[in-house]
Structure formats: C-alpha cells, structure tokens
Amino acid sequence: MLPSALLGVGLGAATAAHAEWPADQPVKIIVPQAAGGTNDTVARMIGSELGKALGQSVVVENHPGASGSIGMQLAARSPANGYTLAIASDSAAIISATRNMGWKLDRDLTGVALIGDQPMAVAVSTRSKYRSLAELIAAAKARPGHIPFGTSGLGTSQHIVGEWLAHLAGVQLIHVPYKGGGQAVADLVAGTIPAAVLGFAPLLAQARNHAVRIVAVTTAKRNPATPDVPTLKELGYPDITRAQWVGVVAPRGTPPAIVKQLSDAIDGIVRQPAIQAKLLGIGVTPKPMGAAEFDGFIHQDVTDWGNLVKQLHIKLN
Numbered sequence: 001m002l003p004s005a006l007l008g009v010g011l012g013a014a015t016a017a018h019a020e021w022p023a024d025q026p027v028k029i030i031v032p033q034a035a036g037g038t039n040d041t042v043a044r045m046i047g048s049e050l051g052k053a054l055g056q057s058v059v060v061e062n063h064p065g066a067s068g069s070i071g072m073q074l075a076a077r078s079p080a081n082g083y084t085l086a087i088a089s090d091s092a093a094i095i096s097a098t099r100n101m102g103w104k105l106d107r108d109l110t111g112v113a114l115i116g117d118q119p120m121a122v123a124v125s126t127r128s129k130y131r132s133l134a135e136l137i138a139a140a141k142a143r144p145g146h147i148p149f150g151t152s153g154l155g156t157s158q159h160i161v162g163e164w165l166a167h168l169a170g171v172q173l174i175h176v177p178y179k180g181g182g183q184a185v186a187d188l189v190a191g192t193i194p195a196a197v198l199g200f201a202p203l204l205a206q207a208r209n210h211a212v213r214i215v216a217v218t219t220a221k222r223n224p225a226t227p228d229v230p231t232l233k234e235l236g237y238p239d240i241t242r243a244q245w246v247g248v249v250a251p252r253g254t255p256p257a258i259v260k261q262l263s264d265a266i267d268g269i270v271r272q273p274a275i276q277a278k279l280l281g282i283g284v285t286p287k288p289m290g291a292a293e294f295d296g297f298i299h300q301d302v303t304d305w306g307n308l309v310k311q312l313h314i315k316l317n
Contacts (some may be wrong), residue, residue: 021082021258026057029248030078030086032071034064037181038201041282042115042246043087046269053265067153068092069101076108080253082262085112088249090157090242090305093298097306098155098316106302109249111294112259113266116284117243118200119217120158122165122232126213127191133215133235136195140171148174150188150196152181155316157244160305161218162197163314168237188212199244200225201283219243225283245301246284247294263291 027050031043043060051058063071068091075086088105096105103109124130130139140147151158154177166173176193178184181202188196189211196203204225206212216232217223220241232240248266250259269275270288279286289297309316 021261022054022056025083026059027051027054027082028084029058029060030071030075030084031060031062032064032068032075032086032092033062034180035062038118038199038282038284039087039089039246042279042284045275045278046115046248046266049269049272049275050262050265053269066101067095067155069095069103072105072109073101073103075249076103076251078251080251080255082250082254082258084251085262086249087246088298089246090244090301093301094155094157094160094305094309097302098309104302105249106299108252110252110254110259110291111296111298112248112250112291113263113270114245114247114287114289114294114297115266115270116279116286116288117219117245118283118285119219119223119231119243120161120197121200121203121214121218121229122162122195122197122216123188123203123207123212123214124195125188125191125193126211128194130194130215131213133232136215137169137171140166140169140173145172145174147171147195148176148193150176150178150184150193150198152184152198153177153179157242157305158197158199160308160312160314161240161242163312164240164308165197165232165237167312168239185212199283204283223283223285224280245287247289247298249298259291263294 029043029047031040033039047058047060063074072092078084092105130136149162181198184196185202187193207214214229217229218232218240267288270286276286
C-alpha cells in the first residue's frame with residue numbers, strides 16, 4: 001500500500017502545482033518586431049486583456065531584428081512552462097519554409113490562438129500616373145523590367161505576392177525591398193516608387209489622406225475598411241487569396257492544459273465586441289481559432305509558402 005500512497009501524494013502535489021499556474025512570475029509576450037507596428041499593437045491589446053483574464057501580470061517585450069528571427073528564436077528556446085508566449089505571423093512561416101535560422105515555427109513552437117488577419121494591398125502613389133491595377137500592369141507590359149514595386153523586405157509575404165502577381169500577369173516588375181514597411185510607405189507617398197505591395201494597415205491611413213491609392217487587396221473578400229477596393233480575385237487573379245495573419249504561439253512542449261487555458265482566454269478576448277472594433281480599426285479582421293486548429297494552420301502555411309517560393313523560383317539571398 002505504501003508505494004500507492006506515495007504515488008497518490010506525488011500526483012496530488014503535481015496537480016496542485018499545475019493548478020497554481022500562473023502564480024509566481026509574469027507571463028511574457030515576445031514581439032519579434034519593433035514597437036509601434038501592427039503586431040506590437042495587437043500584442044499589447046491582447047496582453048492587457050489577458051492579464052485581466054488570468055489575474056496575472058502580462059508584459060510585452062520587443063525583440064526585433066533579422067526579419068523577426070531574433071525574437072522567434074528567443075521564444076523557441078524559452079522554457080516550455082507557460083510563462084513565455086510570442087506573437088507569430090506569416091513572416092515566421094515563410095522564414096521557417098525557406099531559411100535555416102536555428103528555429104522553425106512548425107517544429108519549435110506550438111499554436112495557442114489565431115487572432116486575425118489583414119490583407120496585403122497593392123497600392124500606387126497618387127503622384128504617379130497610375131489609377132488602377134490595370135494601368136500599372138499595362139505600363140509594365142509596355143516597359144518590361146522598368147516598373148519598380150516596394151515591399152517591407154526580401155522574402156516577406158509582400159515580396160512573394162508581388163512576384164506572384166507579376167508572374168500571373170506576364171510582366172516583369174523590379175522588386176525594391178525596404179528594411180520595413182514604414183520606409184516603403186514614406187517613399188510611396190513621396191512618389192519615389194510608383195507602386196508597392198504592403199500590409200493593409202500601414203497603407204490605410206495614407207489612403208484615407210489621399211496620399212496613396214489602394215488598387216487591390218489580396219484576400220478572398222473585400223476589406224470592410226475599404227469596401228470600394230476590389231480583390232485580386234475579382235480583377236482576374238483568383239489564385240491570389242493570401243493574408244497576413246497574426247497569432248500567439250508558445251514553446252513546443254508547453255503543457256496542453258496550460259495551452260488550452262491560454263487559448264480559451266485569448267479566444268474570449270478576441271470575441272469581445274470592443275476588441276473586435278479595435279482590431280478592425282487597425283485593419284485586422286478578427287478570426288479567433290483555437291490551439292489545435294491553429295497549430296494545424298501553421299503547419300499548412302509553412303508548407304504552402306515553401307511550395308510557392310519553389311514554384312516561382314524566387315531567390316531570397
């Protein structure tokens with residue numbers, strides 16, 4: 001009877017310790033981008049509410065650099081105890097599919113909850129002569145290899161989608177990679193570049209100020225913030241229905257019960273009308289998704305981006 005009794009004590013202690021989570025330290029959310037961007041805004045929005053839901057301090061830490069790899073690697077190497085989370089996005093999926101950076105989203109981290117997504121947008125400068133996607137494509141056909149388009153960087157989803165659009169349209173566009181979306185938007189506004197494929201959110205304010213013109217979005221449906229802007233699918237490119245997603249992940253090996261508790265809490269937060277309004281206000285469409293489904297989504301997204309890069313023969317070096 002003694003071994004059984006001791007086993008019962010051990011299980012009881014383990015259960016009690018588990019039930020105390022989170023109790024002895026703050027929950028940290030790593031953002032692998034600089035402060036002020038969409039992912040950072042989402043992290044702070046969710047983190048504030050998550051702290052209330054858990055009754056525990058939640059802190060957001062920015063660890064930008066190396067296209068997000070510095071922050072993602074830090075998250076991947078953190079203890080899998082529920083006290084470290086990270087904001088993941090399509091950029092992390094692309095890096096995992098195409099580069100060896102010492103971490104893999106689908107190998108080293110596990111999905112906790114999808115928060116939402118935003119379209120990418122094809123935009124032109126109001127200082128340019130282009131008023132529509134058709135005019136931009138026509139100019140590219142008339143002058144092969146002379147029309148540039150900017151993105152927030154080499155190997156981003158924006159870069160890949162831009163190359164994909166050029167391929168399907170049968171034109172040659174010059175890719176101009178920037179070190180971030182902010183600089184690309186600034187040059188688009190100034191007319192330094194005539195066109196760009198960028199995240200929807202940073203372009204939205206400039207479009208409302210009539211400094212840029214969004215001529216198409218990449219999602220299957222039009223965005224509620226710009227109902228008059230057609231999708232690429234509507235404009236004759238039905239295969240391009242991609243979005244920039246944002247979600248929460250944890251180091252792989254985090255106890256399933258903790259992952260579920262976090263997932264349920266974040267799901268409830270994203271479904272709050274006030275939070276949904278805030279997300280829509282920055283161009284992000286809320287799309288709550290639980291842990292198991294989101295983890296499967298991540299694996300498929302890594303595969304899809306990898307296949308697309310190979311299909312288009314895009315060089316990322």
